[in-house]
Amino acid sequence: MHRFQVLARRAGSGCGSGLLGGRGSGLLGGRGSGLLGGRGSGLLGGRSPFSSAAEAPAAAHVGTGKPREKVLTLQSMNPQVRAVEYAVRGPIVLRAGEIERELQNGIKKPFDEVIKANIGDAHAMGQPPITFLRQVVALCTYPDLLDNPSFPRDAKIRARRILQACGGQSLGSYSASQGVSCIREDVAQYIERRDGGVPADPDNMYLTTGASDGIAVYQDNVYAENCQFHSFKKVLYEMGPEYFNNVELASFHSTSKGYMGECGYRGGYMEVVNLHPDIRAQLVKMLSVRLCPPVSGQAAMDVVVNPPRPEEESYQQFMREKEAVLNNLAQKAKLTEELFNQVPGIECNPLQGSMYAFPRIFIPPRAVEKAADYHMAPDMFYCMQLLEETGICVVPGSGFGQKEGTYHFRYAKRSRF
Structure with missing residues (x-):
């Protein structure tokens, strides 16, 4: 200091x-900016640099020994990316x-x-990692460890459930673009517990690459006396059906912050409610372009929303x-x-x-x-x-x-x- x-x-x-x-x-806010997308959204943005007009300057140098002019420049690239x-x-x-x-x-x-x-x-x-989280991810990554007596039973149960929902029972396979189904179910149950019974639908859950796809967010890090976390969704529910059934809301969580600190796994989720069906379809389309978030990060996120319960052997250490x-x-x-x-x-x-x-x-x-x-x-x-x-x-x-x-x-x- x-x-x-x-x-x-x-x-x-x-x-x-x-x-x-x-x-x-x-992902949701304002105008997007991509790397090579077409009109208004890509690095090149607008006319293709591979058109005959774009190639003409370069053709003039063929056989002259002069360096070829670059097609992609700060002037020709999408200004949204540059900004x-x-x-x-x-x-x-x-x-x-x-x-x-x-x-x-x-x-x-x-x-x-x-x-x-x-x-x-x-x-x-x-900051040291949380043992239980690392155990579950390790078991998912190398399933041969499921026979190792050093790992607790509750960690093995979670790992087996995640693997059974993965293609070929492997963490190395693609998941659905929206995320592994059983993990989205766990996220929905977690939100219901967090908000005191406010209903949550797994179909409204989208597993993400950390929270940076949307916003950074903190649900466990509340230090001040007489303060606690209140979700916007819970507040909407308490305001009545007029708000809870109509106000569009997106909320986020991730493995990166809080007590977990697992930034490198890039695990997170986004819950979106009351979205217009046409907009939801566009969201799903954009998610499909990225194929899926890292499946190891999804497994880590599952531990955050489905931690050891009081009756399980890992609870006290956790x-x-x-x-x-x-x-x-x-x-x-x-x-x-x-x-x-x-x-x-x-x-x-x-x-x-x-x-x-x-x-x-x-x-x-x-x-x-x-x-x-x-x-x-x-x-x-x-x-x-x-x-x-x-x-x-x-x-x-x-x-x-x-x-x-x-x-x-x-x-x-x-x-x-």
């Missing part, structure tokens, strides 16, 4: 370089990688290592590990809030849940002017300076739609101070 204090004292001086983080694109920006892994993170290589090559810096607080990669920060992670995150949330509020020029609201802090930073006018000279948002300039001078990699709030005239950065609480 002393690195933030160092930067606070230096605010308004120095320079940096970078680009603004900004909006991304999701996509992802702050979490944008220019600041690229610069952080460069600095790490510079440190490895012996270049002297004011710090010895880069602290990556830009993303909540739990296991990379030392609860100990889960509570240890959540208690650790709660302690870090409190510590993060307290320490940020000790740094001049930083103000941090109480952290009630989630994995991230979004402290507000008060940037001096001179620094704002300097940022403009480099065509940067002020908080991007701040974050780049923070990285260059202290080695801390965070994400500017301008990549998340902050209130106009205010500046923030996002800090992953799982990171080390």
Whole structure:
């Protein structure tokens, strides 16, 4: 945390370089952007670069020895793709990688290592995996282990059920585009338990590649006293049939955050209710294009929604590990809030849940002017300076739609101070 204090004292001086983080694109929201799709949606977007008109310039160079002109350029590609920006892994993170290589090559810096607080990669920060989740996925991946007495019976039961729903009883086969049927059933039952009996239909469940297909979401990470998670779906149900039967709603969950921290498995689900049949058909069509989400990630997601029950042998260990992670995150949330509020020029609201802090930073006018000279948002300039001078990699709030005239950065609480 002393690195933030160092930067606070230096605010308004120095320079940096970078680009603004900004909006991304999701499965349901707004205009999409793909890599090579046709009109308005692909990298090439519009006329095919393989038309005779596109080939004409290249043909002129045949036999001349001159280099062939590139068909795909920044000017000819789909502008929607060119406009996509992802702050979490944008220019600041690229610069952080460069600095790490510079440190490895012996270049002297004011710090010895880069602290990556830009993303909540739990296991990379030392969080231990949940044993039961790894056991089930291991059994699904290598079924010969089902005969191994070292694995608990409840893990084997879940693994066998998942494998029986897979083609050829193998995790290496494609699943249905919407996901493995028994896992979607488990997701629906989980949602009903979570929401106190509010009905959930497996046909409304879509297993996803993490939650990044839609939104990041947290259902277990609630730390503040007298606070608990309330789903929008449950609230709609309590508002009555007029809302519950008509309001379109998409909700998400994943294996990446919470007590699991299994970011690499890319497991998640999306529940969509009250969607127009024609729109639902379009959604299914888009899902079909990707074939299916990773089946190993689907298996991991099944453990999240179908954990050990109190009467099962793995329950006690599972609860100990889960509570240890959540208690650790709660302690870090409190510590993060307290320490940020000790740094001049930083103000941090109480952290009630989630994995991230979004402290507000008060940037001096001179620094704002300097940022403009480099065509940067002020908080991007701040974050780049923070990285260059202290080695801390965070994400500017301008990549998340902050209130106009205010500046923030996002800090992953799982990171080390």
